[in-house]
Amino acid sequence: MKCAAKLRAAAACAGLIAAGACAGAQPAAREDQAAQQSRYASELQAEVSADKIGSYIKQLTARPNYPGAPYAESVADQTLALFKQWGWDARFETFEVSFPRAIEQTVELLGPQGYQAKIHEPPIPGDTYSDNQAEILQPQFVYGPDGDVTAPLVYVNLGLRDDYEELRKLGVSVAGKLVIARIGSLWRGGKVELAAEHGAAGMLIYSDPKEDGYFRDDPYPAGSGRTPDGVQRGSILYGKYPGDPLTPDEPALPGAKRLSKDDPRSTVARIPAVPLSYSDAQHLLAALGGQVAPEAWRGALPLTYHVGPSKSDVHLKVKYDWKLLSWRDVIARLPGKVWPEELVIRGNHRDGWVYGAQDPHSGHSEMLEEARALGKLYREGWRPKRTIVYASWEGEEQGTIGSTEWTEAHRQQLLDHAVVYMNTDVMGQGTVGGTGSASLAAFVSAIAAGIPDPNSGVSTLERAKVAARDSIYELPSSYGSGMAAADRTFDFQHNRLVLSAPGYSSDHQAFVSNLAVATLNMGFNGDVTVGGAYHTSYDDYAYYTRFVDPGFKYGHAAAQLNGTAVFELASADVLPLQFDATAEAVGREVASVKRLYETLLKRANTTNSAIADGAYATLLDPLRPLTPPARESVPALDFAPLDAAASAVSSAAQRFMSAQQALSGQLSRSQVQKINLALLQVERAFNRPSGMPDRPYYKNELYSPGRLWDTVPFPAIGDAMLDGHWDVAREQIPLAANTVQGIGKAMDAAAAQMVAASSKKAD
Numbered sequence: 223m224k225c226a227a228k229l230r231a232a233a234a235c236a237g238l239i240a241a242g243a244c245a246g247a248q249p250a251a252r253e254d255q256a257a258q259q260s261r262y263a264s265e266l267q268a269e270v271s272a273d274k275i276g277s278y279i280k281q282l283t284a285r286p287n288y289p290g291a292p293y294a295e296s297v298a299d300q301t302l303a304l305f306k307q308w309g310w311d312a313r314f315e316t317f318e319v320s321f322p323r324a325i326e327q328t329v330e331l332l333g334p335q336g337y338q339a340k341i342h343e344p345p346i347p348g349d350t351y352s353d354n355q356a357e358i359l360q361p362q363f364v365y366g367p368d369g370d371v372t373a374p375l376v377y378v379n380l381g382l383r384d385d386y387e388e389l390r391k392l393g394v395s396v397a398g399k400l401v402i403a404r405i406g407s408l409w410r411g412g413k414v415e416l417a418a419e420h421g422a423a424g425m426l427i428y429s430d431p432k433e434d435g436y437f438r439d440d441p442y443p444a445g446s447g448r449t450p451d452g453v454q455r456g457s458i459l460y461g462k463y464p465g466d467p468l469t470p471d472e473p474a475l476p477g478a479k480r481l482s483k484d485d486p487r488s489t490v491a492r493i494p495a496v497p498l499s500y501s502d503a504q505h506l507l508a509a510l511g512g513q514v515a516p517e518a519w520r521g522a523l524p525l526t527y528h529v530g531p532s533k534s535d536v537h538l539k540v541k542y543d544w545k546l547l548s549w550r551d552v553i554a555r556l557p558g559k560v561w562p563e564e565l566v567i568r569g570n571h572r573d574g575w576v577y578g579a580q581d582p583h584s585g586h587s588e589m590l591e592e593a594r595a596l597g598k599l600y601r602e603g604w605r606p607k608r609t610i611v612y613a614s615w616e617g618e619e620q621g622t623i624g625s626t627e628w629t630e631a632h633r634q635q636l637l638d639h640a641v642v643y644m645n646t647d648v649m650g651q652g653t654v655g656g657t658g659s660a661s662l663a664a665f666v667s668a669i670a671a672g673i674p675d676p677n678s679g680v681s682t683l684e685r686a687k688v689a690a691r692d693s694i695y696e697l698p699s700s701y702g703s704g705m706a707a708a709d710r711t712f713d714f715q716h717n718r719l720v721l722s723a724p725g726y727s728s729d730h731q732a733f734v735s736n737l738a739v740a741t742l743n744m745g746f747n748g749d750v751t752v753g754g755a756y757h758t759s760y761d762d763y764a765y766y767t768r769f770v771d772p773g774f775k776y777g778h779a780a781a782q783l784n785g786t787a788v789f790e791l792a793s794a795d796v797l798p799l800q801f802d803a804t805a806e807a808v809g810r811e812v813a814s815v816k817r818l819y820e821t822l823l824k825r826a827n828t829t830n831s832a833i834a835d836g837a838y839a840t841l842l843d844p845l846r847p848l849t850p851p852a853r854e855s856v857p858a859l860d861f862a863p864l865d866a867a868a869s870a871v872s873s874a875a876q877r878f879m880s881a882q883q884a885l886s887g888q889l890s891r892s893q894v895q896k897i898n899l900a901l902l903q904v905e906r907a908f909n910r911p912s913g914m915p916d917r918p919y920y921k922n923e924l925y926s927p928g929r930l931w932d933t934v935p936f937p938a939i940g941d942a943m944l945d946g947h948w949d950v951a952r953e954q955i956p957l958a959a960n961t962v963q964g965i966g967k968a969m970d971a972a973a974a975q976m977v978a979a980s981s982k983k984a985d
């Protein structure tokens with residue numbers, strides 16, 4: 223059947239969505255359908271309910287729900303039942319993955335001032351959730367090796383590359399020692415890997431009160447700050463690939479071939495590690511001798527921070543059970559009517575470290591509410607043009623396991639047909655923002671313009687604009703990753719949000735970094751919360767309703783925003799991707815990798831000339847002798863191929879935008895399909911088919927994580943520079959430039975489809 227789709231110049235919501243009617247409809251009928259579409263969108267926004275969001279959080283976090291917890295099975299069953307009740311075609315997809323529970327965990331300071339760490343979160347008066355000690359997962363890391371180490375302890379600050387440089391300058395070695403680092407700035411697994419690379423025998427990672435404790439807010443329950451005994455649980459797998467550490471690249475289906483946990487090809491950390499609260503860490507830090515730590519290294523504990531080593535040894539022992547569990551994703555579908563093979567995918571994880579009221583149920587519950595409202599529209603007769611898939615993932619916390627294994631099970635289908643993956647996870651309240659594909663910035667901004675901010679009453683887009691404009695509104699630095707700088711959160715010229723680079727810290731990781739599917743990860747942040755309950759047993763309903771989102775108002779706004787985005791993406795004829803912002807994003811990454819090079823060059827030159835001209839000897843302080851070793855000199859690198867590629871993308875984007883603006887009139891179904899296929903190829907063009915050097919899983923040239931799961935511009939080049947592998951950096955520049963050239967070519971191909979369709983009209 224032919225489809226005479228009329229592009230609607232001013233769609234109700236986005237102003238750029240071609241949401242015309244279909245299947246040979248007459249103009250009047252098309253208008254009717256457009257009006258009906260608009261009514262459905264309004265109904266969706268009116269339907270979602272804050273109270274219902276609150277009720278899902280309360281119900282699904284009534285008991286601890288980490289994988290293998292007694293209540294986790296019920297939470298999965300309840301989630302499945304809800305989707306079915308709302309009219310979705312829902313089922314489980316099950317994977318078998320090991321969850322190493324710590325069966326023994328000891329950290330003790332030996333010697334006369336001996337101390338045994340508690341590694342335990344006690345009940346908090348007035349918070350009945352914290353009484354369920356039998357089911358609370360005691361603090362631990364997952365995906366480290368067993369270990370039993372007795373050694374002196376050294377403080378390594380945040381445990382970053384630069385921190386080990388600083389220690390070398392201070393003449394302190396960590397080889398064979400235990401190290402202790404603060405939480406912050408880098409993925410836990412990256413810290414453990416760096417410690418292993420520097421020869422440490424084991425690692426402790428603790429939450430300093432400066433990060434999210436009394437330095438920020440009164441400790442819970444008086445305020446939202448981390449309690450003295452609050453421990454940040456977490457995964458420490460090493461980032462060669464996400465998902466199950468033992469089944470790289472393959473879905474962890476029952477009977478799958480598994481690596482042994484000691485296999486170096488796995489992502490299991492190389493040295494044992496244990497997380498600590500600051501009440502425990504304080505005793506160990508107080509036992510450190512050696513020099514006073516540099517000023518930037520000092521936290522907020524009432525002691526003088528030393529780098530160590532400790533006078534007495536510390537004993538670390540940890541042992542895990544590595545039990546194989548069934549992990550269940552709930553996958554729910556509403557079938558598409560026009561292009562059923564095309565997939566609009568929306569997901570959030572369901573597992574908490576303990577209760578997980580904020581992480582993940584803030585996002586999970588608002589996602590459920592979107593699904594309920596979409597199900598209602600469907601029962602009333604609305605039909606999406608594309609198939610909508612809602613996914614409730616299990617095991618995000620352990621390493622985005624449920625989502626990664628699912629993408630591995632459906633890889634080719636997703637590469638061919640996934641239009642978008644929309645993620646949420648930890649939601650708060652405040653200003654709208656997020657990460658995602660720049661091509662969707664205009665689309666999501668137009669939706670945000672139609673959704674009121676619960677507190678101020680202005681639109682959420684307007685609030686974001688004010689937040690970016692006014693330096694009077696200082697965002698807390700815990701949200702500092704790209705949120706504070708006005709030029710990075712808002713594009714005033716185009717009146718749209720600037721989305722931060724699509725990251726990898728949640729379930730969108732596999733979609734972005736392996737499949738190069740367009741993503742959105744939108745939420746509200748900036749107000750009130752300091753994250754003091756993050757990954758503790760106190761992230762529960764009692765804490766949530768006091769500090770995170772009282773009244774579920776921002777959950778409600780998020781359900782309106784994300785629900786509408788799903789609705790529009792599933793309803794659009796020509797997909798609402800715009801590549802002018804993509805070209806800007808590519809330009810930012812190129813500028814960023816060049817800036818990294820300049821920084822490293824300048825640093826090496828400064829240190830080496832200071833050594834050469836005797837500056838350190840002149841300024842020698844006998845009490846704090848600094849003996850910086852010379853830095854490896856930084857060779858010249860030629861970034862011209864990347865500059866040329868970025869400018870080619872920029873020109874292609876302009877040609878694309880002209881073609882898109884000129885696109886008008888009636889298009890046939892096959893013309894729309896051809897255009898959309900070409901649009902998706904622009905996103906896929908971010909992939910380098912062979913992947914990053916030594917990490918073939920990671921294919922996205924711009925948006926794969928660095929090898930420490932950190933943000934590194936052009937990771938193939940950036941990681942090599944940070945590791946001092948200059949030959950690799952040099953040989954990677956033209957390869958990366960080649961990928962970027964491909965993005966421009968894909969934009970031209972998409973523009974060509976539009977021009978062809980405009981000149982030919984309905985066939």
Ligand SMILES: [Zn+2]
Nearest residue numbers: 581582647648
């Ligand atoms: Zn989460």
